[in-house]
Amino acid sequence: MNPRPLCVLALAAAAPLALTAPARAATTLVSPSLQASVDLSEVTFTYKLATAAGSDGGNVNIQIFLQNLDTGKYVTLSPREVNGTPIKIPLLPDGSDNTGTFQVTAPIGRYGGGKVVLFAEGSSFTKPVATFTVPPMNFTVKTDAVRVTAPTLTVDMQAVQAPATDGKLHVPYTVKYPANFTNTKNVFWVMIKGKGVFKQQYAKMTQAVHKTEKGDEFEQINGEFIVDMPAQPGVYNANLGLFDANWKMYQWVYPGVDFDQGDWVVRADPSHYPNITHALTPGKAPFFLGGNYGNAIATIGSAANDTPTFFKLLRAEAGLTVLRTNFDPERYEAETLYRKKVSQIVENMLSAGVVPCLSPQDMPPGASLEERAAKLEVVDKRMATDFAGKPVIFDVLNEPHEYTTWAQWKPVAVSLARAVKAANPKAFVVVESEGFAEDMSAASESPIGEGLVDLYGWHSYHASLAELPKKAGHGIPVWLEEYHNTGAAFHAELPKIPNLKGLAAWAWTTPGQDGLPLVKSVNGAELTLSASGEKIAAYYRHWRDGETVSADADVADASPVTPAPPAGGYSGGIPPPQSGLTVEQVREIARQVFVEMSKKQGKK
Structure with a gap:
């Protein structure tokens, strides 16, 4: 057995961190610790999750979010059982020391810090019950x-x-x-098994070839499934399994293979396209009212309620005329299939009379x-070409965020x-300001000429009331593309x-799709907004009716909902855990981390 270099990390919390989830008592961790050893691309984590006296226990699933220092991006490590389900960690209550190990593969790179999130078992990583910071693991x-x-x-996708x-x-x-197995x-x-796809066949060891690669020796069998394509146009998924001769399962490959058949995109009727100029005309409101459909298509590869x-x-x-x-x-x-998925979102918005706004989530x-x-630039050019002639x-x-000054960006x-163009x-065309697009001051002093920009994109999650006018800049048309403030x-x-031309609150989606969802549920033609969604929709209705919004609520209502980014920025727009947050804020941040970074490695 090859010795495995051990990288030991002790995670010490300044105070016990308690979070709550529906139908659970408080789960409180005291000084959680984590160790990591690396063998080729497999990382073995050994955890110690001590609960506080009186703390609740129960089974949890785990995800680790670590920054790859070579790419700057966060990597989601989601350990799973052989059947593809998330591993189950039994968390014993009332002062117990919970220790165990699990293995997960990680992409090539040097790894720094991040965070660990424990989720209620079976919640599909949507109900966090505890979270803690991971300092640099090195x-x-x-x-x-x-x-x-x-x-x-x-499978080579x-x-x-x-x-x-x-x-x-x-x-x-x-x-x-393994050799000698x-x-x-x-x-x-x-x-291989999926809707409209099924086949099982032998892989014989007599056909194996001995291999020596990258410090390992093993036997390898190459094969291929050849099956009929499904009859109907659409998007399909097939899982794969490996068994012995008596059907004892060695592995279940999930989520497996995505593929599509035919031209399944349902296109909007061009005669009913919305008009951009009309959509951006506010009517009785002081500015046009838009919204965000979030970034689930970027982070998890599909978007609900499309x-x-x-x-x-x-x-x-809510009177939304634009959805981003x-x-x-x-x-x-x-990926052709992925472009079709984005195209279907655009066509569905156009069919609804809503103008779509498309934005690359990050740089390639x-x-x-x-x-x-x-x-x-290649991606932007393709995007503009793909939707030429459509009101997008x-x-x-x-x-x-890779550019920290306007002069750089x-x-x-x-x-x-x-x-x-x-x-x-x-x-x-919309161009956002530098960094996390939270300050339009520099862009106001040196705007882009040549008629290249129609609106400047502004995001506001952290500005106080007094800071809003300065952060919005002056003399350039600004669209508040993202905010989540119910005050x-x-x-x-x-x-x-005076230069604010439109709004778009984050995010008009259901839980599990994006952080800070404004929609509680949708059932056919019945839409139920979350408490935050109801408040924001009410403000929009006041404006649409030509009424003003009264500032009767406490100024505290307008406080930021997430901590400000550090001076050097962080990758992916995900704020690291900080002290001083409420329980609900930490839970929302944990959910935001999931939807922003989950499956970032993605299905290729």
């Missing part, structure tokens, strides 16, 4: 290889053909197992900032806006900003 993964210690089944030239679905797979009959059953009915309900309930959504630029450029990965910017607003980049933004001369005093202040 371990390095140097290879993408995983030591073969048991039979495993893998890029090699999947749906369909191939013969009209069938081709899914190549590889079975690996045997089982009954020396064969494996392999299976239907014309849902968007019509938002338009009727952020997508994954890397997948948009690389690259070896340098210049390379990433060049890749983003193009935001060149969501929160350009402005020339890049100019290049991106030019690329969009070159591909689509009639494009309506009456905050909303009463907004009409006093």
